[in-house]
Amino acid sequence: MADVTPTPLMAVGEPTEGRLPSRRFDSAFALSGHWIGVILILIAWEVFARSGRVSPFLLPAFSTVLARIGADAMAGPLFLNIGLTLYRAFLGFAIAGLIGLALGVGMARSRAIAWFFDPVISIGFPMPKITFLPVIILWLGVYDVSKVTMIVLDAVFPIVTATIAGIRGIDHQLIWSARNMGARERHLIFHVLLPGALPQILTGFQVALPIALIVAIVTEMAMGGYGLGGAMIDAWRLAESPKLFAGIVEISIIGYLLVRGMALLRRRLLHWHSEGRTRG
Amino acid sequence: MKRGALLLFKFLPLLILAVLWEIVCRAGLVSSLVLPPLSAVIEAGIDLMTSGDLWTNGEVSLYRVAAGLLLAITLGGALGFAMAWWRPLNSLISPFVEILYPMPKSALIPVTALWLGFGDGSKILLIFLGCMLPVTLGAFNGARGTDEALLWSARSMGAGPLRVLRDVVFPSALPELMNGIRTAIALSLILLVSSELIVARQGFGYLIGTLGSDGAYDAMFAVVLIVASLGFIADRLHLAASGWVLRWRM
Numbered sequence: 001m002a003d004v005t006p007t008p009l010m011a012v013g014e015p016t017e018g019r020l021p022s023r024r025f026d027s028a029f030a031l032s033g034h035w036i037g038v039i040l041i042l043i044a045w046e047v048f049a050r051s052g053r054v055s056p057f058l059l060p061a062f063s064t065v066l067a068r069i070g071a072d073a074m075a076g077p078l079f080l081n082i083g084l085t086l087y088r089a090f091l092g093f094a095i096a097g098l099i100g101l102a103l104g105v106g107m108a109r110s111r112a113i114a115w116f117f118d119p120v121i122s123i124g125f126p127m128p129k130i131t132f133l134p135v136i137i138l139w140l141g142v143y144d145v146s147k148v149t150m151i152v153l154d155a156v157f158p159i160v161t162a163t164i165a166g167i168r169g170i171d172h173q174l175i176w177s178a179r180n181m182g183a184r185e186r187h188l189i190f191h192v193l194l195p196g197a198l199p200q201i202l203t204g205f206q207v208a209l210p211i212a213l214i215v216a217i218v219t220e221m222a223m224g225g226y227g228l229g230g231a232m233i234d235a236w237r238l239a240e241s242p243k244l245f246a247g248i249v250e251i252s253i254i255g256y257l258l259v260r261g262m263a264l265l266r267r268r269l270l271h272w273h274s275e276g277r278t279r280g
Numbered sequence: 281m282k283r284g285a286l287l288l289f290k291f292l293p294l295l296i297l298a299v300l301w302e303i304v305c306r307a308g309l310v311s312s313l314v315l316p317p318l319s320a321v322i323e324a325g326i327d328l329m330t331s332g333d334l335w336t337n338g339e340v341s342l343y344r345v346a347a348g349l350l351l352a353i354t355l356g357g358a359l360g361f362a363m364a365w366w367r368p369l370n371s372l373i374s375p376f377v378e379i380l381y382p383m384p385k386s387a388l389i390p391v392t393a394l395w396l397g398f399g400d401g402s403k404i405l406l407i408f409l410g411c412m413l414p415v416t417l418g419a420f421n422g423a424r425g426t427d428e429a430l431l432w433s434a435r436s437m438g439a440g441p442l443r444v445l446r447d448v449v450f451p452s453a454l455p456e457l458m459n460g461i462r463t464a465i466a467l468s469l470i471l472l473v474s475s476e477l478i479v480a481r482q483g484f485g486y487l488i489g490t491l492g493s494d495g496a497y498d499a500m501f502a503v504v505l506i507v508a509s510l511g512f513i514a515d516r517l518h519l520a521a522s523g524w525v526l527r528w529r530m
Contacts (some may be wrong), residue, residue: 037375058395116293123294126515128469129507131485133477134492135504139314212386218474221389229387233478236390244390251387259382 092151104163162204418460
């Protein structure tokens with residue numbers, strides 16, 4: 001119990017020594033295996049669903065699900081649902097990013113702030129935040145405010161801890177030299193601390209973004225209404241299994257695109273960093 | 281004594297927040313319908329414990345988590361070791377792992393409910409599916425990272441494959457395996473509570489939901505705090521267990 005400082009990011013995709021965990025995995029299997037794997041899974045799904053061993057209600061064929069997605073895209077609320085879910089996820093993610101960065105810088109620079117928030121974070125991080133959903137609904141209602149609040153509550157932790165770890169890991173020589181050359185705290189933060197901590201901060205963002213998406217979906221499931229999660233829970237209530245599986249496929253694709261997008265952004269933002277250079 | 285004082289100092293902020301909570305409610309700054317005072321929440325929590333509602337629902341939830349996690353750790357861990365051990369299996373399964381790993385498992389809540397209904401089965405399946413891959417990945421990466429020199433020396437000293445697995449590969453994979461299990465524990469509670477909030481007729485999440493819709497907010501807050509602290513306690517227990525399991529390391 002001696003050390004209450006938050007232990008490193010523990011959510012999905014825990015980085016070890018600043019490297020993303022998938023890299024080891026990536027290098028073991030060529031990227032082409034990735035797409036072959038996707039195709040294999042889809043073929044296996046189609047064949048198994050059509051084999052008659054399982055009722056189409058429990059597992060509709062992939063082609064049926066695709067047709068359903070197509071129909072929803074043409075005439076249904078697919079894009080409205082995607083747009084709403086992404087809007088909630090990104091809004092919550094952005095707010096969590098701002099709060100997380102501010103709090104992280106504050107905690108890394110001020111003993112008093114660190115003293116106050118250390119126990120809050122070390123207790124809050126491993127908590128299943130979704131438990132607070134009924135409380136947040138009681139306070140803020142069943143609309144976007146409470147969904148976005150839940151997202152912020154969940155996504156802020158990996159960003160705070162990554163920011164603290166990043167800033168604490170910066171070479172002291174850099175900070176001393178900046179100070180020596182007359183940099184004020186504000187300059188220090190924006191020109192030395194944040195850029196120096198950027199690799200770890202981005203790792204925190206990479207962990208937080210999928211969390212934001214999934215919390216958006218789960219809160220939509222719990223509260224109903226428009227959005228990918230709400231559509232899935234409707235499909236379940238009405239026992240429309242193709243629509244339900246369509247939701248799974250849509251969420252997987254969106255989740256994949258978000259993760260890829262963040263990885264690309266990381267590479268762009270870190271092109272000056274040794275990490276970006278070695279990766280080529 | 282000094283250690284106790286230090287601990288008190290570290291956790292003082294939480295105490296301050298608790299006192300603040302009580303004061304804000306007592307002073308009438310917020311309605312007790314919005315935030316019941318902490319003392320009322322604690323009282324309601326004790327009532328729930330003595331009336332047995334907490335235990336009947338808690339038992340169900342703990343059973344679901346334990347069963348799902350146990351399945352995920354044994355099967356997921358075994359799969360990870362097997363993939364590291366045998367290359368063909370690795371190239372067969374790793375694409376699947378890589379695709380399914382980032383897929384948000386909470387999206388499966390309605391699917392498992394469609395397959396197995398409102399009861400224990402759907403929660404256990406969900407927790408198993410959600411928690412297996414972090415363990416697999418931990419075991420795989422850990423086993424992959426085994427020092428080759430250790431493998432060679434063990435073999436040259438006449439150790440059979442099973443001995444190598446037990447005495448060399450398993451211990452050196454243990455740190456990463458424990459890390460994977462840590463992620464799995466955190467995920468399991470999230471999946472449990474969210475699935476119980478959305479589709480269940482028993483369990484912690486269900487209890488929170490019904491208390492909330494009955495307007496028993498002090499009791500609802502009590503259960504929320506209990507479940508949330510379970511996450512913290514589980515993490516601390518895991519930390520202690522890791523320290524014990526890895527005590528042979530420097």
